[in-house]
Amino acid sequence: MTTPPVLRPRLSLKTLRVHRQESALFIELNTPEPGNVVTDAMLDDLWAVLAHQEPDVRVLVLSGAGDDFCVGGDRAEFAEHLLEDSAGGGVRVSGTKARRVSEALTSNPAVTVARVHGKVIGAGFALALACDLRVGAEDASFRLPELTFGLPMAWGGLLPRLLNEAGAARARELVLTGRAFDAQEALSLSILHKAVPAEELDAAVTAWAKPITRRSPAALRVTKTLLNSYTAATRLADLSALDAELMAAVVAENGRGGVGR
Numbered sequence: 056m057t058t059p060p061v062l063r064p065r066l067s068l069k070t071l072r073v074h075r076q077e078s079a080l081f082i083e084l085n086t087p088e089p090g091n092v093v094t095d096a097m098l099d100d101l102w103a104v105l106a107h108q109e110p111d112v113r114v115l116v117l118s119g120a121g122d123d124f125c126v127g128g129d130r131a132e133f134a135e136h137l138l139e140d141s142a143g144g145g146v147r148v149s150g151t152k153a154r155r156v157s158e159a160l161t162s163n164p165a166v167t168v169a170r171v172h173g174k175v176i177g178a179g180f181a182l183a184l185a186c187d188l189r190v191g192a193e194d195a196s197f198r199l200p201e202l203t204f205g206l207p208m209a210w211g212g213l214l215p216r217l218l219n220e221a222g223a224a225r226a227r228e229l230v231l232t233g234r235a236f237d238a239q240e241a242l243s244l245s246i247l248h249k250a251v252p253a254e255e256l257d258a259a260v261t262a263w264a265k266p267i268t269r270r271s272p273a274a275l276r277v278t279k280t281l282l283n284s285y286t287a288a289t290r291l292a293d294l295s296a297l298d299a300e301l302m303a304a305v306v307a308e309n310g311r312g313g314v315g316r
Contacts, residue, residue, distance in 0.1 A: 070094070070100045075112075080112045084125055091119045093153075113275060164275075167186040174198070190248060195250075197237070
């Protein structure tokens with residue numbers, strides 16, 4: 056099937072590949088050589104796409120090019136931010152972008168689907184968890200190594216989402232140990248909704264997307280709003296709005312930057 060131009064106005068994207076298929080929008084993280092690391096440029100590109108998303112999109116699929124979905128944030132870029140401003144100003148700006156993009160995925164009027172494979176680490180984990188539905192390859196691996204790098208779990212609202220999806224006890228263990236875990240464990244923790252052989256990832260996405268694209272746009276939009284509202288009601292102490300400030304403060308204090316890879 057041919058894929059028409061995706062967005063109006065046409066955007067110049069350096070880190071993503073984006074296309075439309077009928078009412079589905081596909082966004083692929085497209086810096087595979089460094090493992091689709093999340094940079095400020097990628098966050099800017101993601102925000103540009105989400106901000107210009109056409110109103111008839113009913114399904115949004117987020118995936119990664121190459122061997123890995125995303126190996127985390129760019130630690131070198133964080134270090135550069137710290138060199139430029141030892142008080143953490145650049146880190147604060149980057150964190151604000153991360154929260155904006157993550158919230159745009161979660162509150163998106165379309166149903167957002169994360170299609171993950173390979174390594175799903177740190178900031179990449181956060182982007183996937185911000186999506187409504189998540190399918191992963193059976194050989195995918197997951198990790199939250201922020202503490203290893205002297206960083207708090209304060210990026211894009213990841214922690215409250217993880218607590219809500221996986222539960223406090225299991226989230227605590229994953230965050231404090233930073234250990235890797237596989238797709239089957241991710242499935243048992245509701246971090247994934249499906250785990251399938253890598254060659255069946257596209258079929259799994261299609262199985263979700265087809266019925267969703269036939270739903271009433273108004274009913275879909277209202278239902279997503281209700282789901283997000285009821286979920287938010289269980290997170291009355293959600294402090295993720297402070298993520299950027301907390302990250303900047305810790306990075307400035309310990310004199311090192313970066314999100315775990």
